[in-house]
Amino acid sequence: MKLHRRLAIAIAAALLPASALAAQAPVPAAPGAAPCELHLWPAERMRSMSMGLLGGGLIDAALHAGRDASNRSQMASALDSPSQLDALQSLNLITELALPAGTVIVRHEAPLDRHTMNSIRTRRSDSMAHCYYELHTADVFYMKSTLYGRSLRTLFMLRAFGDDQRIDFEYKAWGGNRLHHFPPAEGEDVTVAVNELIDVFKANFQEYAHNEREAASRRRH
């Protein structure tokens, strides 16, 4: 496992341009200190709920079952685990989450079991880093309603552990934004819709991160 972790760190460092790492400096790191780690996990749960004029319920769910099932498949494809992680890493995560400068990003390609996400409250990797964070993508949720239109919501959770197995700070919240192209019409080219899902996934994270920074700031003061 340690070898896997080192490999993951090396890959993450190679994928991130040096300029990006250097630019991520909202909080100065202690001189000579080992770098902090931010571990990323993608979501394994994708859901879709379309509501018609009936406003939900069993009949509405049955009427839209095919469309919702199809939406799940398309979301599972467009936002597969590597695409989720790539989307997050295309952002400046250190700045977005106001983490210490030089924090090393560690990718976990396989999602965690969704049902264990809340119940297990210790570190989910074998890292012994003295300064350790986890960012979980918990759920990806498409919703369509007659009143509000189409949107993609994403549930994120950040945990800060410090140097032990105890959670010092946790922030779990949704980010959500409107969709204009997803889902594509049957038989139509899907490229625009796929790109939109990824862009909105990133926008959802930025919305979440903004709220997380405020929550962390309130906690410090």
Add this chain to the structure above:
Amino acid sequence: MGAHRAIFAAIALILAYPGAAQGPVSAAGAAAQDPAASATAAPDNPAGCEFHVWPGDGLMSTYYGWFHDGIVNGSVQGRPGYPAIPPNPIDTAMQATLLAESHPETAMGQADHRLIVHAEALTSRAIRQARARLAESTSHCYAELIVDDVVLQTDWVNGSSLHILFHYRDFGPDALPRRAFATWVDTHLSTFPPRQPDQLEAAITEIRQAYRHNVALFAAAVNRPGRNH
């Protein structure tokens, strides 16, 4: 349930590779191991046109049920509450064989192109970020068909179906595509996933036939009049 899965696994292995002891049983299967050898000679190909095909990376699953839903690959991973499916019913090697048998170059109106079926699946990153030709080819007339994702989709109203996301790119003589088109196609499944071990052979046959049918559906979508992306 565990005994069923073990029986499914054993029978599926035999069905997937019936002639494993004698080596590849079909020319297409053998050819898929080596891109250079996988080429199927076109009857009239003086220009050396090439039609490159990449299979997908195994089967994904999505499920929308009464009490369990949402976990991507719940069935593939054998999660509790998700319908059991036989392991690797349509792996990358089998997809390469099915693609070679389907002759997509003919179905897409490029029968004069030489079909080259690659043995390995591409990553989603490679598929979606690529702009230039994915094969190292300088052919004067070059096209690509890529299987992005193959998904077994099941919901509580409509049952199961095989959904495939294909990408088609026609470069002609250029470095960048003149035409690109990507869409999902699907075929309903009535037997797959099998409920009992004695349904396994029919179920495997059905999902492979659905794969071939989806290739034909995508070709029809590419050929549809007015389609000019």
